[in-house]
Amino acid sequence: MQIVRMPVQAGADLDGFRRAARRLIAHGVPPEAVEWNAGTETSLFGEAIESYAAAPPLSLPRAAGELIELVVCHRDPERFALLYRLIWRLLHGERALLEVRSDPLVHRLEAMRKSVLRDLHKMHAFLRFRETTDPDGGERFVAWFEPEHDILAATADFFVERFRSMRWSILTPAGSLHWDRESLTFGPPAKKSDAPDSDSFEAAWRRYYESTFNPARANPKAMRQHMATKYWRNLPETEAIPEMLRTAPQRAQEMIARGAALPTKRDPALAVAAMANQEPHSLEELNRLIAASEPLTPGADRAVLGEGPIGADIAFVGEQPGDQEDREGRPFIGPAGRLLDRVLSEVGIDRTQVYVTNSVKHFKYEPRGERRLHKKPNPGEVKRYRWWLLKELELVRPHFVVALGGTALLGLTGKPLSVMKKRGPMKFGAFSGYATVHPSYLLRLPDPAAKQQATEAFRHDLERVAAMVADRSARSS
Ligand code: URA
Numbered sequence: 001m002q003i004v005r006m007p008v009q010a011g012a013d014l015d016g017f018r019r020a021a022r023r024l025i026a027h028g029v030p031p032e033a034v035e036w037n038a039g040t041e042t043s044l045f046g047e048a049i050e051s052y053a054a055a056p057p058l059s060l061p062r063a064a065g066e067l068i069e070l071v072v073c074h075r076d077p078e079r080f081a082l083l084y085r086l087i088w089r090l091l092h093g094e095r096a097l098l099e100v101r102s103d104p105l106v107h108r109l110e111a112m113r114k115s116v117l118r119d120l121h122k123m124h125a126f127l128r129f130r131e132t133t134d135p136d137g138g139e140r141f142v143a144w145f146e147p148e149h150d151i152l153a154a155t156a157d158f159f160v161e162r163f164r165s166m167r168w169s170i171l172t173p174a175g176s177l178h179w180d181r182e183s184l185t186f187g188p189p190a191k192k193s194d195a196p197d198s199d200s201f202e203a204a205w206r207r208y209y210e211s212t213f214n215p216a217r218a219n220p221k222a223m224r225q226h227m228a229t230k231y232w233r234n235l236p237e238t239e240a241i242p243e244m245l246r247t248a249p250q251r252a253q254e255m256i257a258r259g260a261a262l263p264t265k266r267d268p269a270l271a272v273a274a275m276a277n278q279e280p281h282s283l284e285e286l287n288r289l290i291a292a293s294e295p296l297t298p299g300a301d302r303a304v305l306g307e308g309p310i311g312a313d314i315a316f317v318g319e320q321p322g323d324q325e326d327r328e329g330r331p332f333i334g335p336a337g338r339l340l341d342r343v344l345s346e347v348g349i350d351r352t353q354v355y356v357t358n359s360v361k362h363f364k365y366e367p368r369g370e371r372r373l374h375k376k377p378n379p380g381e382v383k384r385y386r387w388w389l390l391k392e393l394e395l396v397r398p399h400f401v402v403a404l405g406g407t408a409l410l411g412l413t414g415k416p417l418s419v420m421k422k423r424g425p426m427k428f429g430a431f432s433g434y435a436t437v438h439p440s441y442l443l444r445l446p447d448p449a450a451k452q453q454a455t456e457a458f459r460h461d462l463e464r465v466a467a468m469v470a471d472r473s474a475r476s477s
Contacts, residue, residue, distance in 0.1 A: 002033065003033055003034070003035050004024065004029055004033055004034050004035070005034075005035045005036075005037050006020045006024065006034055006035070006036050006037060006080070007020075007037045008020060008036060008037070008080055011150040011174060011175070012072045012073040012149075012150040012151070012152075012153055012154065013072065014068075014069060014072045014153075017068075017072055017080055017083065018057075018068075020036075020080075021058065021083075021084055021087055022055035022056065022057065022058055023055045024084065025055065025058060025087065025088070025091060026055035026056070030088060031081065031084050031085040031088050034081070034084060036080035036081050036084070058087065058091065059091075060087065060090055060091075061090065061095065061098065063098050064086065064087070064090055064098060067086075067098070067109060067110075067113050068083055068086075068087075069154070070112075070113045070116045070117060070154070071083055071109055071112045071113055071116065072150075073116045073119075073149045073150045073151045073153075073154050074112040074115065074116050074149050074150075075148070075149050075150060076112060079112065082105065082108065082109060082112075083109070085105060086105060086106075086109060089105070115148070115149070116149050116151060116154075119147050119148045119149045119151050120151050120154065120155055120158075121327050121328060122147075123145055123147055123151060123155055124155070124158055124327075124328060124329055125301045125302070125327055125329070126145075127143045127145045127159075127170065128143055129141035129142065129143045129163075129166075129168060130142055130143065130195065130196045131196070132196040134167065138167060139166070139167065140167045140168060140169065141163070141166055141167070141168040141169075142168065142169045142170075142171065142195050142196055143168070143169070143170050143171065143195065144171050144172075144190070144192050144194075144195035145170060145171070145172055146172060146173060147172060147174075150174055152170070152172055152174065152175050152176075152177055152186070153177075153186070156177055156184055158329075159177070159179070160179055160184060162305075162329065163179070164179075164181070164284065165181060165284040165285075165288075166179075166181070167179065167180050167181055169187075171190035171191075171194055171195050172189070172190065173189050173190070173191075174189055175187065175188065175189055175190075176188065176189070176190050280391065280395070282395065283306075283310060283392065283395045283396060286388065286391055286392060286395060287305045289388075290303045290305060290361050290388055291303045291305065293361070293362075295362035295363070295364075296360070296362045296363075296364040296377060296381055297362070297363070297364045297365055297375070299365075299367070299372075300326050300362045300363040300364070300365070301326050301327060301329070301363075302326065302329050302362075303361040303362055304321035304325050304326060304329055304330065304331050304358065304361055304362070304363070305329075305331075305357075305361065306331060306355060306356065306357030306358070306392055306396070307330055307331055307355070307356050307357070308352075308353075308354055308355030308356055308357075308396075309353065309355065310355075310395070310396050310397065311396070311397050311398070312353060312354050312355040312396065312398050312399075313353065313354065313398065313399050313400060313469050313473070314349070314354045314355070314398055314399070314400045314401070314402060314465065314469055315354065315355040315356075315357065315393060315396060315398035315400070315401050315402070316332075316340070316354060316355070316356045316357070316402045316404060317357055317358065317359055317389070317401060317402065317403050317404060317408040317411065317412060318331065318332060318336070318356070318357070318358045318359070318404045318405065318407075318408060318438065319358060319359060319360065319376075319377070319404070319405055319407035319408060319438060319440075320358050320359065320360035320361070320362065320363060320364060320377055320407070321358055321361070321362070321363045322334045322335075322336065322363060322374055323363065323365065323371075323372050323374070325337070325363065326362075326363035326372075331356050331357055331358055332356050335440075335443055336438070336439040336440040336443060337439075339439040339442060339443060339455075340404075340439045343439075343455070343458060343459050343462055344462065346459060347459060347462045347463045347465075347466050348466055349462065349465075349466050355396050355398055357389070357392060359377075359382055359385060359386070359389055359407050359408050359410070359411025359412070360377045360381060360382055360385045360407070360411070361385055361388065364376075364377050364381070376407070377407065379410060379416060382407055382410045382411050383410075383414065385411065386411055386414060389411050389412070390412075390429070393428075393431065398431070399432070399469065399472060399473075400431070400432055400433060400434070400465065400468065400469050400472070401428050401431040401432075401433035401434075402433060402434050402435075402436065402462075402465055403419075403428070403433065403434070403435045403436070404436060404437070404438045404439065405419055405437055405438025405440070405441060406418070406419050406438075407438075408435075408438070409422060409435055412428040412429075412433075413428060417435075419435055419436070419437055419438075420437075422435045423435055423436055423437070423461070424461075424464075425464075425468065432468075432472070434461065434464065434465050434468070436458060436461040436462070437454070437457075437458055437461075439458070441454070442454050442455050442458060
């Protein structure tokens with residue numbers, strides 16, 4: 001048997017692997033006849049391989065495509081050989097192979113997939129940007145991270161989406177990624193010392209602190225009692241205090257002259273925007289503000305921002321992110337999100353075309369050992385986020401708003417309304433909308449028959465939503 005040596009680049013060479021696998025399959029080369037040379041630029045049989053004509057894409061189950069995309073990022077030198085063995089078997093009579101969890105190959109690939117996913121989650125949650133300056137004087141945020149696997153390319157979309165309006169670089173020992181607000185480039189490996197060491201979070205935190213500071217309430221005496229002034233200088237957020245105090249009377253006067261509502265402790269979201277004179281004009285600006293805000297519970301990883309196209313036909317508003325949403329930084333991707341996705345697709349609504357967000361942007365939870373148990377936000381907390389939610393909808397401009405559950409109703413109307421009483425079409429300010437139950441409510445129903453019936457009613461609600469939206473676009477076209 002002639003051994004074919006397949007060259008692929010070191011790292012997660014997804015395209016190289018796909019091309020190679022297509023050619024090998026097209027020529028009927030079995031897995032045992034292939035040697036994968038990751039890291040080798042040329043192949044002993046380079047000419048033979050070049051002579052393999054470009055082959056058509058393979059017809060694989062969707063789950064296999066997703067698995068391949070993740071497993072190529074794994075640093076196991078055998079990854080390409082294992083994946084090719086999987087492809088070969090899928091195309092040679094074992095199409096349902098991935099469902100056989102006990103198969104040693106499937107078992108090993110699944111463990112690799114999970115390990116890469118964990119690495120991605122860690123990078124999304126723990127990467128910290130530090131502020132620095134480009135040679136042209138522009139602001140750039142730089143982060144150093146040491147992933148376990150080659151996930152830099154796989155993670156690019158996530159960071160571009162999150163920080164589209166910033167210039168940033170992510171440096172790792174295996175390569176670097178640079179975003180200049182328009183294009184993404186991959187660069188060479190970096191060293192830790194290439195990243196700045198003063199923490200930009202200090203600056204962001206300080207800006208946030210400044211923006212929440214209420215000059216009308218400034219009470220220097222009380223502040224000094226709480227913390228001796230000699231310590232102020234050394235803390236990022238308190239460095240700003242002397243200057244803020246000096247300018248407080250003038251800033252308060254200016255606010256009164258502008259007719260701005262004086263921010264109060266009870267409405268800190270308004271305070272954040274009004275005080276800094278930074279009413280957000282775009283969703284990105286608003287998101288920056290939300291991302292810099294404090295979580296309800298210390299320990300929540302991040303603010304989970306809304307997701308979906310601006311001008312979407314429908315915006316779905318939920319309660320607050322759950323454990324999985326907090327870890328991954330995306331709304332409705334846990335069990336409730338999966339149920340929502342299923343029903344959306346059953347009624348013909350494309351999730352990628354709708355806007356999905358939450359009334360409360362941070363995960364509130366109770367630690368229970370290793371686990372973080374969801375804790376319902378109280379009405380005060382929901383109202384704290386209300387200004388942001390309304391501003392968000394104003395900037396997203398959906399044609400129709402769907403409230404999922406009581407917290408969403410409270411966030412949207414400011415009133416503690418019963419979903420069961422309000423269920424159906426309703427107005428949310430200027431928006432036409434619809435109130436229905438939250439998918440988590442369906443998941444919690446213990447009785448299977450009741451659950452099935454309630455899910456059916458939820459599907460019926462979303463069918464009505466789809467029909468109302470279709471009717472509206474037919475009338476306006
Ligand atoms: N429940 C919600 O309301 N929002 C999420 O993002 C997830 C679960």
